[in-house]
Amino acid sequence: MSDRGVLVPRRREVRTVVLIPAADLRPARRERPGFLWAAPAAVFFTIFGIVPIAVVLYLSFTTWNGLGTPEWAGLTNWRALPDDADALHSIRVTAQLTLFCWLIQTPLSLLLGVWAAGPQRNRAILSTLFFLPLLLSTAAIALTWLSLLDPNFGLAASLGSYVGVADGNFLGDDSRALYAVAAVISWQFVPFHTLLYQAAARQIPASMYEVAEIDGARTIRQFISITLPQLRNTIIASSVLVVVGSLTYFESILLLTNGGPGTATRVLPLHMYVKGFVGFDMGYASVLAVLLVAVGTTLSVLIVRSTGYHRMNSDREGM
């Protein structure tokens, strides 16, 4: 900046002037976008996102069947939480599902996205096919897989033996149901994350690869040394979406297994649904909702903080 001859002062006057043509002496007012730019989104989201959460927090201190008027009950619902074995179990299931989803989705969509951003022929057609699952609704996807995984009529019956499941019973087996659910959810969301990675990979300057090429770096080396570091922000953003998303998956699990067999796939949102809408205990369901929001927020803030993502500085080089 100093070679332009304009020093940016802390106070309002320019103290140092290097001899430069007068035309260049514009007042150096360094404007940065203020809160006004974020205000519409913030206000709008506060009304429909934050206010309802506050209401749910209030409801968690009441007894309410969902129909009459809520009655203040103090900490009753919160005291019931540690005694609810199903809730503790569902927290464990949710954590497992989150882990599986991240382990499946992140590597897959990263590789697919980078590949789809690459130069090979037929890429456009293949990418389009890859993104097709995005067009289907959650319900449609869940029902499709439900019938594909049906041990009697589905594909699972004929293909199950190849993966060591002779009877093709994926969703009806305690030990396998959660993996099956994670696979279906991943099938649904990998295309979205692939889209993110593809958009980001396209932005990596080609010159970096050319330089690496001169230095004799091969494909894998280039991927590790250039692509991965350059995609760091995208990996973090996508991971936050995967982790927090898997905390809130609900529809697909409801349709695929309804939390079964037993409670093998009963995730926290599903447990909340069962308590609130099936058992008409809205107060206790609100406790679970608050818990869910708290865990999700904590996790996403942790990911963002631990990676330094919140500092909002680009780490893209060579531009």
Added chain:
Amino acid sequence: MTIYTAARHRAAEARPRVSYVRPRPPRGVGTVGRRRPVNVAAGIAASFWLVIVAVPLYYIALTSLRTSDSYLTDGALRPPSGLTLENYRQVIDLGFDTFILNSTIVTAITMALVLVMALPASYAIVFGGTRAVRATFNTFLLGLAIPAQAVIIPIYLLITRLHLYDSLTAIILPTAAFSLPMAIVVLTSTLRDIPRDLFDAMTVDGAGTVEVFRRLVLPLSRPGLVSVGIFSGLNAWNGFIFPSC
């Protein structure tokens, strides 16, 4: 689109003919800028994924053309004995045109709302100076973690208070609100990759925030905008309660 006139033609003739297209690189090992070798492993992996994606899609298409009997008796992937359009006729008879129109309206307005609100907000979050602006980012992170079914009751109460019940607006507003966090996470990660130097250079030259937004942020955020637009649109289109990513 410029109209090709005689004057233009003469001007073009007068210009020296320089090709800006890179000359075809010599084939051979070790030449810089050569076509990167075909990545066989990646190709095989991609084909494998293609199968995983294509089979269920094929299955959906096929099943939509089946009769109920055929679903129970034929194999899962074998083309059925008799194809029928009966299922489609049933759906259309249910008043499908109304549903399609409703979905289209909801999708279009939601997309517009999300993009118009999320991009300026992301711009402020990434380039803004104040702590208040940064704090809004954390607020939106909080929004990611809100499961739709957890707030469905308060939202219902809110909608009835606003006298919006039973209207398309009642779907659009929460849908747009809950697409915002995802949109902002994606857009901020796009905007952060705009080189700071460009932003600094523009501001030093006295460009106002509006001008920076119009001439720097808007053109450079196109890929992210497309992703976000597509996704919030699909979310709205497929929305059931209202979508939560």
